[in-house]
Amino acid sequence: xxxxxxxxxxxxxxxxxxxxxxxxxxxxxxxxxxxxxxxxxxxxxxxxxxxxxxxxxxxxxxxxxxxxxxxxxxxxxxxxxxxxxxxxxxxxxxxxxxxxxxxxxxxxxxxxxx
Amino acid sequence: xxxxxxxxxxxxxxxxxxxxxxxxxxxxxxxxxxxxxxxxxxxxxxxxxxxxxxxxxxxxxxxxxxxxxxxxxxxxxxxxxxxxxxxxxxxxxxxxxxxxxxxxxxxxxxxxxx
Numbered sequence: 463x464x465x466x467x468x469x470x471x472x473x474x475x476x477x478x479x480x481x482x483x484x485x486x487x488x489x490x491x492x493x494x495x496x497x498x499x500x501x502x503x504x505x506x507x508x509x510x511x512x513x514x515x516x517x518x519x520x521x522x523x524x525x526x527x528x529x530x531x532x533x534x535x536x537x538x539x540x541x542x543x544x545x546x547x548x549x550x551x552x553x554x555x556x557x558x559x560x561x562x563x564x565x566x567x568x569x570x571x572x573x574x575x576x
Numbered sequence: 577x578x579x580x581x582x583x584x585x586x587x588x589x590x591x592x593x594x595x596x597x598x599x600x601x602x603x604x605x606x607x608x609x610x611x612x613x614x615x616x617x618x619x620x621x622x623x624x625x626x627x628x629x630x631x632x633x634x635x636x637x638x639x640x641x642x643x644x645x646x647x648x649x650x651x652x653x654x655x656x657x658x659x660x661x662x663x664x665x666x667x668x669x670x671x672x673x674x675x676x677x678x679x680x681x682x683x684x685x686x687x688x689x690x
């Protein structure tokens with residue numbers, strides 16, 4: 463069965479620190495990969511996605527993620543976080559070519575201290 | 577704003593009652609998916625509708641049912657509510673059920689069962 467594992471449940475950083483959130487998935491086929499963010503009181507927003515091509519994907523707000531197929535990983539990174547990045551971050555995977563359903567990780571709560 | 581709207585935003589129901597949640601998809605999107613997000617968890621796929629027909633279902637009992645209308649808006653119905661049904665219910669619309677498309681989420685309906 464498909465599953466997504468996010469390594470960090472709660473992360474606390476100071477502004478300007480670098481961020482890396484781990485995401486591993488379990489699935490035998492070709493996948494689409496996503497990172498979503500949920501700011502307090504707001505809807506889920508897409509940060510970035512990987513469908514095919516360059517495994518280094520750049521998203522909004524300075525975020526990027528690298529797909530490493532051999533490691534079944536899709537880690538999210540940002541070189542320098544801001545207070546406004548405080549949010550819940552979710553990694554999700556779907557079957558490539560058939561987005562019938564997204565399988566989600568449990569989420570990582572990020573708090574950035576000013 | 578994603579163009580996906582859900583109503584109501586909050587509601588409280590008593591165990592055993594029935595509830596209907598509504599979702600208006602983004603313009604041009606013919607596919608709607610529903611997710612349940614319990615507190616501290618990632619979203620769980622309930623089912624997907626494509627052009628008024630169910631197109632995949634997660635591990636939810638039959639008392640969770642849905643509809644999609646000709647204008648692609650959708651309803652989620654839950655019968656015989658249980659306390660564990662308390663959660664945030666998310667609706668997501670996408671351009672297609674296949675292919676590499678992303679899902680756009682509404683703000684969700686917070687259901688509390690007492």
